[in-house]
Amino acid sequence: xxxxxxxxxxxxxxxxxxxxxxxxxxxxxxxxxxxxxxxxxxxxxxxxxxxxxxxxxxxxxxxxxxxxxxxxxxxxxxxxxxxxxxxxxxxxxxxxxxxxxxxxxxxxxxxxxxxxxxxxxxxxxxxxxxxxxxxxxxxxxxxxxxxxxxxxxxxxxxxxxxxxxxxxxxxxxxxxxxxxxxxxxxxxxxxxxxxxxxxxxxxxxxxxxxxxxxxxxxxxxxxxxxxxxxxxxxxxxxxxxxxxxxxxxxxxxxxxxxxxxxxxxxxxxxxxxxxxxxxxxxxxxxxxxxxxxxxxxxxxxxxxxxxx
Amino acid sequence: xxxxxxxxxxxxxxxxxxxxxxxxxxxxxxxxxxxxxxxxxxxxxxxxxxxxxxxxxxxxxxxxxxxxxxxxxxxxxxxxxxxxxxxxxxxxxxxxxxxxxxxxxxxxxxxxxxxxxxxxxxxxxxxxxxxxxxxxxxxxxxxxxxxxxxxxxxxxxxxxxxxxxxxxxxxxxxxxxxxxxxxxxxxxxxxxxxxxxxxxxxxxxxxxxxxxxxxxxxxxxxxxxxxxxxxxxxxxxxxxxxxxxxxxxxxxxxxxxxxxxxxxxxxxxxxxxxxxxxxxxxxxxxxxxxxxxxxxxxxx
Numbered sequence: 001x002x003x004x005x006x007x008x009x010x011x012x013x014x015x016x017x018x019x020x021x022x023x024x025x026x027x028x029x030x031x032x033x034x035x036x037x038x039x040x041x042x043x044x045x046x047x048x049x050x051x052x053x054x055x056x057x058x059x060x061x062x063x064x065x066x067x068x069x070x071x072x073x074x075x076x077x078x079x080x081x082x083x084x085x086x087x088x089x090x091x092x093x094x095x096x097x098x099x100x101x102x103x104x105x106x107x108x109x110x111x112x113x114x115x116x117x118x119x120x121x122x123x124x125x126x127x128x129x130x131x132x133x134x135x136x137x138x139x140x141x142x143x144x145x146x147x148x149x150x151x152x153x154x155x156x157x158x159x160x161x162x163x164x165x166x167x168x169x170x171x172x173x174x175x176x177x178x179x180x181x182x183x184x185x186x187x188x189x190x191x192x193x194x195x196x197x198x199x200x201x202x203x204x205x206x207x208x209x210x211x212x213x214x215x216x217x218x219x220x221x222x223x224x225x226x227x228x229x230x231x232x233x234x235x236x237x238x239x240x241x242x243x244x245x246x247x248x249x250x251x252x253x254x255x256x257x258x259x260x261x262x263x264x265x266x267x268x269x270x271x272x273x274x275x276x277x278x279x280x281x282x283x284x285x286x287x288x289x290x291x292x293x294x295x296x297x298x299x300x301x302x303x304x305x306x307x308x
Numbered sequence: 309x310x311x312x313x314x315x316x317x318x319x320x321x322x323x324x325x326x327x328x329x330x331x332x333x334x335x336x337x338x339x340x341x342x343x344x345x346x347x348x349x350x351x352x353x354x355x356x357x358x359x360x361x362x363x364x365x366x367x368x369x370x371x372x373x374x375x376x377x378x379x380x381x382x383x384x385x386x387x388x389x390x391x392x393x394x395x396x397x398x399x400x401x402x403x404x405x406x407x408x409x410x411x412x413x414x415x416x417x418x419x420x421x422x423x424x425x426x427x428x429x430x431x432x433x434x435x436x437x438x439x440x441x442x443x444x445x446x447x448x449x450x451x452x453x454x455x456x457x458x459x460x461x462x463x464x465x466x467x468x469x470x471x472x473x474x475x476x477x478x479x480x481x482x483x484x485x486x487x488x489x490x491x492x493x494x495x496x497x498x499x500x501x502x503x504x505x506x507x508x509x510x511x512x513x514x515x516x517x518x519x520x521x522x523x524x525x526x527x528x529x530x531x532x533x534x535x536x537x538x539x540x541x542x543x544x545x546x547x548x549x550x551x552x553x554x555x556x557x558x559x560x561x562x563x564x565x566x567x568x569x570x571x572x573x574x575x576x577x578x579x580x581x582x583x584x585x586x587x588x589x590x591x592x593x594x595x596x597x598x599x600x601x602x603x604x605x606x607x608x
Contacts, residue, residue, distance in 0.1 A: 018510055018511065021430075021510070021511040021512070022426040022430035022432060022511060023426075023432060025422050025423075025426060025511075026423060026426055026427075026438065028419065029419060029423050029442065029482055029486065030438060032479045032482060033441055033442050033445055033479075033482065033483065034441065035479075036445055036448070036453065036479050036480065037441055037442075037444050037445050037448060037483075038441070039456070040448075040452060040453045040456040040457070041448070041452050043455070043456045044451075044452045044453070044455060044456065047455055056455065056459070100343060103336055103339055103340050103343075104340070106333075106336050108336060108337065108340060112595075114340055114344065116592070116595055117344045117347050117348060118343065118344070118347055119591075119595075119598075119599070120347065120588065120591060120592075121347060122602075123536055123587045123588055123590070123591035123598065124351075124540070124584045124587055124588060125539070125540030125541075125542065125557055125583065125584070125587070126540070126542065127540070127542050127557040127560050127561060127583070128540075128557075128560070128580055128583050128584045131560060131564050131576075131580050132350050132351065132353075132354050132580065133350065134564075135353075135354065135357075135370050135573070135577075136350055136353065136370065136371070140369070141365070141369045141370050141573065142369060142370055142371060143371060144369075145368065145369030145371075146368065146369050146370075146371035146372060149367075149368040149369065149372060176346075176347070176350070180347070181602060184599050184602060185602070233447070236449070237449055237450075239542070239543055240542040240543065240557070243542070243561060244560070244561060244564070258449075258451060258543075261451045261454075262451075262454075262543070262547070265454060265455065266547065271455065274455075275455065277451070278449065278451035278452050278454070279452070281449045281451050281452070282448075282449055282451075282452050285447060285449055289447055
């Protein structure tokens with residue numbers, strides 16, 4: 001009798017387990033993600049309005065660290081740099097990526113070899129990329145020394161140590177790293193364009209440039225938008241590349257927001273202000289991603305309505 | 309790298325006169341070659357300098373024709389080069405990165421597979437909202453998590469350990485792998501699952517018998533994406549570890565970033581190439597899947 005009840009109980013428990021297995025296996029992820037995404041964000045937001053300095057201090061201290069942050073010269077320079085770098089990096093990568101994609105789209109031989117070459121920088125780290133280009137750009141090791149060694153003693157190429165030009169070194173290196181990514185996505189887009197559309201344009205006598213400019217590229221603009229959003233996201237998060245390339249220098253000339261966050265949190269013992277800077281990075285990302293996500297959701301639902 | 313996109317039945321350059329065609333074909337290949345050099349030359353320059361003696365590099369810089377070449381700097385870089393106070397070469401940090409990236413890749417991919425399976429085939433009330441929160445993890449800037457992670461790792465006794473980095477990368481990677489797998493499994497017909505359930509197959513049995521056999525492509529995408537991402541990561545490694553426990557990216561910055569002291573450009577160049585080899589190897593072997601991961605992970 002007793003063992004029967006026990007068996008029944010075990011059976012019921014087995015059923016319950018089986019029925020709830022999907023929820024049970026998600027528990028670790030839900031716990032980890034809620035901690036990571038929700039709790040950690042709130043935590044950092046809280047630190048940004050706390051009295052923390054070298055050590056975290058949970059006492060509420062108001063929003064003055066945000067005000068102090070925007071008074072901080074390093075931060076305002078970093079934010080200006082983000083705009084300049086972000087704009088040139090995104091536009092440059094996309095122009096170069098489009099050009100490469102169109103070149104590869106001309107039925108070239110060894111297509112996969114070209115693509116592999118253009119995309120490989122994305123596989124190596126920002127640290128490796130930055131270190132490589134620092135050696136090439138630096139007057140003591142790179143282009144300038146090579147020109148002098150060849151006999152042109154007046155040669156000068158010192159952008160990386162020049163306050164006004166160093167940011168363009170970061171831009172060039174960033175484009176070198178990311179343009180293959182733009183190429184890969186845009187090429188996939190070019191290939192998705194309806195062949196009949198292109199044939200029609202050709203029959204109408206449109207030149208090659210015209211076909212691309214007027215017919216093909218306008219059709220794939222959602223891809224351009226997606227690439228721009230992803231690259232903007234990269235730009236906002238840029239950290240390692242600048243650390244390896246210029247360490248934010250000379251002076252603060254190439255500082256970016258992520259460097260300021262690290263510096264405030266771990267070098268200067270201003271945890272609250274560092275957290276405030278981190279929150280500003282999150283806001284910048286949200287400014288890009290929220291409208292984009294809302295827009296794609298809207299577009300998808302509209303398309304769904306059309307087809308359904 | 310295999311083709312990721314099919315050829316379109318369209319050859320714009322086959323129009324026009326014969327001469328025009330030759331001319332346009334030639335210019336296309338010339339442009340392709342010039343750009344290819346632009347991407348290849350920087351890395352080739354560094355590669356050449358791993359073979360040149362130091363005095364040669366100091367005298368004429370990195371961009372010069374090599375005269376005396378030797379493989380000895382690779383050996384020095386691997387086993388005796390002093391980085392951050394330890395003179396064990398890059399090998400130590402290379403191993404650190406492996407010990408960090410391999411477990412974190414396996415864990416996050418395995419959990420991501422099961423998550424994706426649940427979120428696509430065993431949906432329940434609230435599961436879509438959960439999926440939304442999980443995908444938010446993809447966009448979270450690392451800066452928002454640094455101080456909380458430092459605290460949590462301290463409480464767990466994992467400060468300055470490789471295990472701590474494995475934990476951080478696994479949790480962060482879950483968002484990506486879940487996203488990849490869920491979006492992949494959504495395309496498996498539900499009828500397949502229904503039929504198996506009618507036959508009495510349970511949650512795990514369906515996973516083993518139906519889902520896993522269909523999963524190799526997405527497993528490869530997830531593994532490539534996770535491994536290269538974690539191997540190349542720098543910020544977490546720098547903040548949560550120091551000295552001999554750092555991953556290779558932090559070690560590179562440790563020796564090349566310090567402006568003081570004697571420079572060993574050839575040995576440093578070899579160390580930099582060593583840091584680039586694992587992800588490059590994976591990229592060359594699994595290029596098709598790498599591109600697929602890009603298009604899925606980046607645009608979604």
